[in-house]
Amino acid sequence: MTESVLDYMTRLGKGARAASRVLARATTAQKNIALQAAAEALDKARDELLAANRLDLENGRANGLDEAMLDRLALSTKRVDEMIEGLRQVATLPDPIGAIRDMRFMPSGIQVGKMRVPLGVVGIIYESRPNVTIDAASLCLKSGNATILRGGSEAIHSNRAIAVCIQQGLATAGLPAACVQVVETTDRAAVGALITMPDYVDVIVPRGGKGLIERISRDARVPVIKHLDGICHVYIDQAADLDKAIRIADNAKTQRFAPCNTMETLLVHEGIAAQVLPPLAQIYREKGVELRGCARTCTLLGNAVLAASEEDWATEYNAPILSIRLVDSLDEAITHINRYGSQHTDAIVTENFTDARRFLTEVDSSSVMVNASTRFADGFEFGLGAEIGISTDKLHARGPVGLEGLTSEKYVVFGDGHVRT
């Protein structure tokens, strides 16, 4: 193209800002029609989608993408089914926009409350998985936000084919095409432009590896909803039920190794360690999990465990490796988690009410759990319908981010000619 990348991105930004004004006042019915029509369009365009995806996969192989990357990139009939189902589910979620709450009379006579509103324009930067295009577009659309989607260059043909279907949905509902825009250039400068246009973009949601997210957070001139590390803990309290403890510590580590909500460090009260650790070590051994323990864990488990280094406590393995530490008290467990954790998801296994209550209050993480596996930390499991990401930040949205995280609230004031004196 003869247009510069900056000019191109500015054009997208201006279009998105204008579309966001229309979308902010779109009816719930309009938004749902767009989502349902996009689902139908996807269903009818299966051949085109798979053909576009094959092109991406061929290019990916030619460019030497590894198998894990190719797997994330690949669309199957099942994955297209899931995208269609995802659109329909978002259509059935309650519309958060326009809800007014807590209109209360003040001593002055004015009535004050809050109205939920869209953020405006959301920029999404992501890698490989084409289904993110649907997840992001559908959540943003339902929450009344215009979206600019910048997927990985390796998925460009798939993303373009998906975008065509979304455009059909928007057209059916009479909504502007610029409500959802896919960045058509694979030039990396497009990302740099997208994250530095505060006039046209209200928030950036990066999804991908830690390197990408750190780079974007550092360079962005607009707010970023982000997720960095997932160093999650399970703490088996002295008052834990043995059966629940084993079940949860097993599931939190072994159900899947790669996700961010998988346990990386197991903390065990020394008063229950001799009962709970040997059977757990047996399970981990059978499932091929390498154990790295503190000195006391090593003494207890012998050669079933390697010695953990200081670095282990601060490491997100995303792999079949688990660090284990014995603690003398709940206080020590909480201190460990607040020091080494990533404020993502941490669980206590206990039958003791007071210990549970203290853990919930004092562990400073986006999701805190009692007697449940850390693997539940997920927008779908939390009832959000879907998620655009998980935030490990404290401001705005914390934990799994669904429709509400893509909105804000403004104050609404009703008067009858009231003036301030």
Next chain:
Amino acid sequence: MTESVLDYMTRLGKGARAASRVLARATTAQKNIALQAAAEALDKARDELLAANRLDLENGRANGLDEAMLDRLALSTKRVDEMIEGLRQVATLPDPIGAIRDMRFMPSGIQVGKMRVPLGVVGIIYESRPNVTIDAASLCLKSGNATILRGGSEAIHSNRAIAVCIQQGLATAGLPAACVQVVETTDRAAVGALITMPDYVDVIVPRGGKGLIERISRDARVPVIKHLDGICHVYIDQAADLDKAIRIADNAKTQRFAPCNTMETLLVHEGIAAQVLPPLAQIYREKGVELRGCARTCTLLGNAVLAASEEDWATEYNAPILSIRLVDSLDEAITHINRYGSQHTDAIVTENFTDARRFLTEVDSSSVMVNASTRFADGFEFGLGAEIGISTDKLHARGPVGLEGLTSEKYVVFGDGHVRT
């Protein structure tokens, strides 16, 4: 001091982080005792406070501070009374921390809800007014946040004297001294350090001139809750009640000229302009307000009004100057506000339900009002008890920021040994 500014600020940061853990689990009673005891200490230390303040005023005069600055800096018996009353009012506000809402059962059997928690450590950077020291410290304390306060160097003696009283309050309640720390150095490098310590500071709230806030927003490596411009509008709809329109347009401009929520541009529907503008122009003339109008306003009001330039629509005067524009429709008014406004506070005067509803929905500002003066946009008037500032950002807190804006919510999950399948 022999310690470098960076070392000093790091020490404050570490102390604040440790204190924030204690404060996060402090009881409501403890926090209220600290606030009440600080109020008593202030009451007993009136002589010391006024002496310290006299020193600041003398230095300020010697350093050539202007009268407005000296006025903001000065403590009077009345202002000390207000600080004491402010502390007592914050003590009476409900404690937001620990509130759990919406615990709902999910299909998996887990129960999921949200718990309100402190942000952690709040850094406040402000100028001259010593009362901000009390407002900020009390709101942060009540919301369970440790605070690092960096007031203007011109108020250093006053702020230190106030800090002594706050420390007495903390000690009475058995809370760590580092819950509230006043930066003791007037070295400007202290600000640079404070806004670039994400490990120790969770959010920065700058209060002061636009230059200060822009500089801090640009350089900060931690989130900033900020307020930039206050270009507020009143739109007099065709269906306005004349009496209410005149009362509100008068009050919004003339009750005080300097505040951020004062009206800067008056928009008037052309169908009502001939009725409402002449009497309003008369009022403004009597109150010494300079009028700058669009061409049609000039035609209507003659030599009572100067010609407005394009720049006027985008200017926050903070002065007895008002720009006036006639519009042909509600749409034109909304478009003008969304284009030239600062997303702060905008009001419509109308008796028409549909126009009011559209204005509330489509004007993208932190406070939107029907038949009330923009001057009401204020934490106290909105029932927040007090405010730490007004946010013109969309993420996290929008509009007047009170206790809730200094908190976040984390997910809470209850299970009974639940694992993910």
